[in-house]
Amino acid sequence: xxxxxxxxxxxxxxxxxxxxxxxxxxxxxxxxxxxxxxxxxxxxxxxxxxxxxxxxxxxxxxxxxxxxxxxxxxxxxxxxxxxxxxxxxxxxxxxxxxxxxxxxxxxxxxxxxxxxxxxxxxxxxxxxxxxxxxxxxxxxxxxxxxxxxxxxxxxxxxxxxxxxxxxxxxxxxxxxxxxxxxxxxxxxxxxxxxxxxxxxxxxxxxxxxxxxxxxxxxxxxxxxxxxxxxxxxxxxxxxxxxxxxxxxxxxxxx
Amino acid sequence: xxxxxxxxxxxxxxxxxxxxxxxxxxxxxxxxxxxxxxxxxxxxxxxxxxxxxxxxxxxxxxxxxxxxxxxxxxxxxxxxxxxxxxxxxxxxxxxxxxxxxxxxxxxxxxxxxxxxxxxxxxxxxxxxxxxxxxxxxxxxxxxxxxxxxxxxxxxxxxxxxxxxxxxxxxxxxxxxxxxxxxxxxxxxxxxxxxxxxxxxxxxxxxxxxxxxxxxxxxxxxxxxxxxx
Numbered sequence: 001x002x003x004x005x006x007x008x009x010x011x012x013x014x015x016x017x018x019x020x021x022x023x024x025x026x027x028x029x030x031x032x033x034x035x036x037x038x039x040x041x042x043x044x045x046x047x048x049x050x051x052x053x054x055x056x057x058x059x060x061x062x063x064x065x066x067x068x069x070x071x072x073x074x075x076x077x078x079x080x081x082x083x084x085x086x087x088x089x090x091x092x093x094x095x096x097x098x099x100x101x102x103x104x105x106x107x108x109x110x111x112x113x114x115x116x117x118x119x120x121x122x123x124x125x126x127x128x129x130x131x132x133x134x135x136x137x138x139x140x141x142x143x144x145x146x147x148x149x150x151x152x153x154x155x156x157x158x159x160x161x162x163x164x165x166x167x168x169x170x171x172x173x174x175x176x177x178x179x180x181x182x183x184x185x186x187x188x189x190x191x192x193x194x195x196x197x198x199x200x201x202x203x204x205x206x207x208x209x210x211x212x213x214x215x216x217x218x219x220x221x222x223x224x225x226x227x228x229x230x231x232x233x234x235x236x237x238x239x240x241x242x243x244x245x246x247x248x249x250x251x252x253x254x
Numbered sequence: 255x256x257x258x259x260x261x262x263x264x265x266x267x268x269x270x271x272x273x274x275x276x277x278x279x280x281x282x283x284x285x286x287x288x289x290x291x292x293x294x295x296x297x298x299x300x301x302x303x304x305x306x307x308x309x310x311x312x313x314x315x316x317x318x319x320x321x322x323x324x325x326x327x328x329x330x331x332x333x334x335x336x337x338x339x340x341x342x343x344x345x346x347x348x349x350x351x352x353x354x355x356x357x358x359x360x361x362x363x364x365x366x367x368x369x370x371x372x373x374x375x376x377x378x379x380x381x382x383x384x385x386x387x388x389x390x391x392x393x394x395x396x397x398x399x400x401x402x403x404x405x406x407x408x409x410x411x412x413x414x415x416x417x418x419x420x421x422x423x424x425x426x427x428x429x430x431x432x433x434x435x436x437x438x439x440x441x442x443x444x445x446x447x448x449x450x451x452x453x454x455x456x457x458x459x460x461x462x463x464x465x466x467x468x469x470x471x472x473x474x475x476x477x478x479x480x481x482x
Contacts (some may be wrong), residue, residue, distance in 0.1 A: 032357060075440045083443060086324040086450020135424050140294075142420040143413035157451040160400050161443060163427025164452075168442040171435060181349065182428050212364050212418055219359035220292070220330065227356050233362075235353040237424035239417060 041140035044098045046144045051091040055102040058084035080165045109251035130164035133202045140239035208234045292358035300470040308476040311368040318361040319472045326360040326375040336385040387438045395429040397445045398463045405454035
């Protein structure tokens with residue numbers, strides 16, 4: 001075994017406690033060189049797809065924060081924006097030279113949200129959609145990283161942060177009068193709970209209740225031998241394919 | 255809520271009062287039995303080490319153990335709300351409870367004959383009347399569960415199961431955010447580092463935390479966690 005692989009083997013054996021994603025990202029280079037793990041084009045596609053979404057989100061929050069008087073919950077939005085910047089850094093580290101540059105963006109989505117940077121509630125609804133859609137994108141890509149310790153830890157660690165953001169944005173919307181919960185809540189006839197019909201495609205399939213072939217409404221709950229449909233839709237977020245996501249966010253790409 | 259009145263331990267029927275003392279949860283812990291929904295048909299066997307097994311079913315049992323603790327915890331919280339719980343808080347915590355119970359039931363159903371037994375929680379360290387104590391415990395459980403998913407997902411071999419894990423992880427992130435915000439407004443991403451990544455935990459480090467809330471401890475020998 002090569003000396004580099006020995007070094008890594010030793011690191012990881014004293015550290016089932018070592019949190020890979022907490023290591024400085026110089027480690028990534030060592031890891032990649034030791035395992036000949038120049039990411040495959042397929043893996044690079046996954047990471048660059050995620051990177052594009054992160055660029056969009058980061059630009060969205062940064063731009064909004066720069067508009068005087070737009071953002072009310074500055075702490076929340078700064079926290080979220082900082083996370084997105086971190087995600088960009090993490091993904092660019094993994095991609096190295098293969099990282100794509102940031103595209104240009106049109107935050108009005110070609111006029112669909114003309115007041116996204118002048119109306120805080122519009123800003124929050126777009127944020128709600130972007131975060132939930134980002135989460136679904138990451139869920140959809142997880143299997144492309146199957147078994148890859150470094151990449152999957154990183155991707156899952158990013159994905160769950162997007163979920164945290166999604167819940168937080170939903171709570172902000174709720175605090176301002178929107179009828180919405182931190183978790184995506186559907187019914188047999190409704191999958192889009194944002195109150196914004198133009199987001200229907202972003203939430204397609206979110207009211208799915210069949211998990212691993214099991215209709216989870218038939219499982220027992222606190223209220224009895226079955227589970228309410230709403231709870232069943234809340235308890236699982238759903239994936240979207242890369243193609244679906246790119247189509248949904250395309251209007252934001254200038 | 256259905257409540258089991260007879261719990262067997264080592265084959266003997268325990269009066270309910272004694273069971274509650276066993277579980278270390280004191281007088282108001284009928285809620286521990288309320289997770290009947292998840293534990294139906296399982297014998298409760300306290301004080302026995304339980305191993306999660308190997309491979310993907312081992313990882314699902316690992317998750318199932320975490321979920322059993324979470325479901326039992328939130329069931330207790332809803333049964334005996336802390337002093338000063340607002341209507342909004344009750345709504346949020348009830349929703350989390352319901353989702354955790356469903357995760358629990360789902361994992362049990364998916365595991366089938368490979369499922370570990372019903373575990374006996376130990377919440378003796380938690381004063382359920384105290385809002386901060388309860389919310390700190392909730393945060394500990396949610397953050398641990400989230401970090402566990404992040405840190406162990408790469409071990410999953412079957413892509414179907416990995417997708418399921420990612421779906422559940424996503425909802426746990428929402429729970430963690432809500433609990434963080436209940437503790438302190440804006441605290442929804444408290445375990446996120448400066449690189450925007452959530453912390454991650456190995457199976458072993460997760461079980462060190464989870465076992466603190468269990469009478470019968472869970473091991474994961476094939477994932478390098480042995481009970482000492």
